[in-house]
Amino acid sequence: MSGCVKCGLPKTYQNIRFDENHVCNYCRFFEEHRKELTDFGALEEQFAQEVRAAKEKAAQNGAKYDCITGLSGGKDGAYITYELQHKYGMRVLTYTLDNGFGTDFGRRNIEILLEKLDVEHIWINVKDSTLRQFYSASMKLMKNFCSVCFHFCHYYSHLLASQYGIPLIVNGRTRSQVLQSADNKKGIEPFEVSRSLKSFEYQMFGKLTDKLDGYSCIDFLPDVEATSLSFFMYHDVGEEEKMQFLEEKIGWIRPKGSVPHPECWAHPMAEKCSLVKHGYPVRTGELAELVREGALTLEEAVREREADREAYQDIPPEIEARFHERVSSKK
Ligand SMILES: [Zn+2]
Helix, strand or coil: CCECCCCCCECCCCCCCECCCCCEHHHHHHHHCHHHHHCHHHHHHHHHHHHHHHHHHHHHHCCCCCEEEECCCCHHHHHHHHHHHHCCCCCEEEEEECCCCECHHHHHHHHHHHHHHCCEEEEECCCHHHHHHHHHHHHHHHCCCHHHHHHHHHHHHHHHHHHHCCCEEEECCCHHHHHCCCCCCCCCCCCCCECCHHHHHHHHHCCHHHHHCCCCCCCCCCCCCCEEEEHHHCCCCCHHHHHHHHHHHHCCCCCCCCCCCCCECCHHHHHHHHHHHCCCCCCHHHHHHHHHHCCCCHHHHHHHHHHHHHHHCCCCHHHHHHHHHHHCCCC
């Protein structure tokens, strides 16, 4: 047996277990809850209820905005901002973490979005030495650096929410990102919705969150209450559909080719870290989830995964050098 017979996840995938039929724990969880996870009528209503509650709360707070959402320059944040404004009639504040990994593709699309949707936007610049310290420590301890960007993005979304009295944070995690390591309901939307930074970080990092809570450099903003919703857990929108929609509505520019995360120039480095640490590419869990959802066949998912492995086996030395220059602590 080389992996799960249903979704193709390899035997080496994190915390994987198999039943007697060689079906993995993630497939079993999805099958058990398929009805709740794919009833988009009910899911959209759950989202709409949270939106109504947020609007009321924002009015009580005298807030200028009903919700906040992050823009990386990719399609997810752009799509969400459009829908929050047009479908849900919300007053949206947007922000972008300037982590030094942005690309021209991403910046161009942020400019287009801000002009077409006429929303307010805040650039966030974390102190350079702090970012370097976090990236270096994360590389050393976890052989990974994306988690640092996640942490700061969500830290600042909660901080801004608190400063502006905004009750709702909407994020662009895809369904496959949320469900890729779900084998029970804890910390998984729509079963559990986060109302604080710490519970949101638990959704992403699991038990590691408790360990991180012990470090004095990590602040979970314990007094800040804000609801976080992953838009795509409640709305059925395909990746191609998002891009066509954005091209048509705001003149969004599609990336050349089908490279994952074109808004981050260091993505090849993230892939290399994943291959070294786990032995499989970044999208492995997400591709398996797309098989469960019926968006890809098992063969297509395995083919894409192996294409990623091939593409990132050897990454350009200039990207690696530029990455180390960006994350290393200056003496
Ligand atoms: Zn499986």
